[in-house]
Amino acid sequence: MSWSWRIATIAGIPIYIHGTFLLLIAFVLVSDWTRGQDLAGAMAGVLFVLAIFATVVLHELGHALTAKRYGIQTRDITLLPIGGIARIERMPDVPRQELWVALAGPAVNLVIAGLVYVLLVLPATSHPIQILSMSEHTIERFAEINLWLAGFNLIPAFPMDGGRALRALLAERTDYVRATQIAAGLGQGLALLFGFVGLFFNPFLLFIALFVWMGASSESLATQTRSALAGVPITHAMITDFRTLDAYDTLQSAVDLLLAGSQRDFPVLHDGRLVGILTSDSLTSALAQSGPGAAVADVMERTFQVADAAEMLEPAYQRLQGCRCRVLPVLKGDRVVGLLTPDNVTEFVMLRGALRRRAAAV
Numbered sequence: 001m002s003w004s005w006r007i008a009t010i011a012g013i014p015i016y017i018h019g020t021f022l023l024l025i026a027f028v029l030v031s032d033w034t035r036g037q038d039l040a041g042a043m044a045g046v047l048f049v050l051a052i053f054a055t056v057v058l059h060e061l062g063h064a065l066t067a068k069r070y071g072i073q074t075r076d077i078t079l080l081p082i083g084g085i086a087r088i089e090r091m092p093d094v095p096r097q098e099l100w101v102a103l104a105g106p107a108v109n110l111v112i113a114g115l116v117y118v119l120l121v122l123p124a125t126s127h128p129i130q131i132l133s134m135s136e137h138t139i140e141r142f143a144e145i146n147l148w149l150a151g152f153n154l155i156p157a158f159p160m161d162g163g164r165a166l167r168a169l170l171a172e173r174t175d176y177v178r179a180t181q182i183a184a185g186l187g188q189g190l191a192l193l194f195g196f197v198g199l200f201f202n203p204f205l206l207f208i209a210l211f212v213w214m215g216a217s218s219e220s221l222a223t224q225t226r227s228a229l230a231g232v233p234i235t236h237a238m239i240t241d242f243r244t245l246d247a248y249d250t251l252q253s254a255v256d257l258l259l260a261g262s263q264r265d266f267p268v269l270h271d272g273r274l275v276g277i278l279t280s281d282s283l284t285s286a287l288a289q290s291g292p293g294a295a296v297a298d299v300m301e302r303t304f305q306v307a308d309a310a311e312m313l314e315p316a317y318q319r320l321q322g323c324r325c326r327v328l329p330v331l332k333g334d335r336v337v338g339l340l341t342p343d344n345v346t347e348f349v350m351l352r353g354a355l356r357r358r359a360a361a362v
Contacts, residue, residue, distance in 0.1 A: 013074050016077065016078040021081055024049065055149070059153075074088050075089065089322065106151075109147070113146040113147045116143035157215075158216040163184075164183075167182075184217065192213075194208050195210075234312060247270040248270075248296070250294065251286055253296070268296055276302050283299070304325065307320075
């Protein structure tokens with residue numbers, strides 16, 4: 001994610017903090033300062049916020065490490081003002097495994113809250129509190145917030161963990177797509193309820209309603225897409241009418257190809273072998289810096305992902321999404337035989353869906 005900086009690596013998982021998170025820290029400082037707090041009080045407020053977000057990291061690590069047990073890696077965890085995002089490569093295919101991955105995050109918050117309450121009721125309570133330099137009220141708030149985080153995430157609606165847990169339970173009794181549609185429909189129903197209540201009592205619920213509605217819709221669409229791609233060879237969806245550039249072509253040649261058609265990213269060949277990718281963004285930047293006479297080889301991207309013509313479409317598409325690239329050259333041996341792009345996959349899914357509806361109607 002852009003505007004993010006790595007702050008740690010835990011269990012091999014990079015932890016990033018987004019630039020907007022600093023705005024939250026600034027907001028807490030200014031709020032405490034305007035309420036008459038001295039510098040020490042304002043800093044205490046910031047430390048409390050950081051402690052809460054440390055539990056958010058632990059929550060996301062709960063998901064990530066549980067997924068790792070099932071052979072699924074997590075690319076990274078990013079802290080945002082609204083919470084944390086763990087980019088798990090995929091959810092488990094086995095419903096029971098998805099259930100444990102979904103519940104692992106809230107379970108971490110419940111454990112933290114339980115440990116804090118044990119700390120409060122121990123006979124020697126005053127000693128740990130003095131060591132932590134926190135008041136008993138502050139520690140109680142910390143525990144309550146962890147309970148709130150667990151409860152909020154267990155709401156049975158996407159994109160919360162409870163929605164994934166519900167989908168996993170339903171998937172043991174029906175097919176995965178149908179289970180997702182039921183869970184997403186329930187999530188959208190809850191979003192409407194939150195929105196209605198928010199109009200009259202709490203405007204913040206409107207934000208939650210929008211968040212839940214968009215998450216439910218996104219999850220339903222993503223699952224339908226995976227279902228449409230499952231079992232389809234990559235050759236059925238790739239672009240076969242495409243243009244290529246030679247490494248020693250000039251940028252003017254790339255401009256001519258770009259303006260002549262709808263293709264925006266070009267495989268770059270040398271002696272018939274793929275050696276790079278020239279994207280429209282790289283082309284635009286290079287034109288401004290070097291002019292149209294510069295060689296394609298000087299500005300092309302030399303690190304890129306490829307797919308094999310014998311692959312299935314679903315894993316290739318997941319790789320295309322994961323690499324954040326806009327094109328995946330498809331190779332047969334050393335020869336480029338096609339291109340896979342997000343737009344082309346979307347069109348394939350739409351056409352395949354239309355054919356399925358036609359078959360169902362007939």
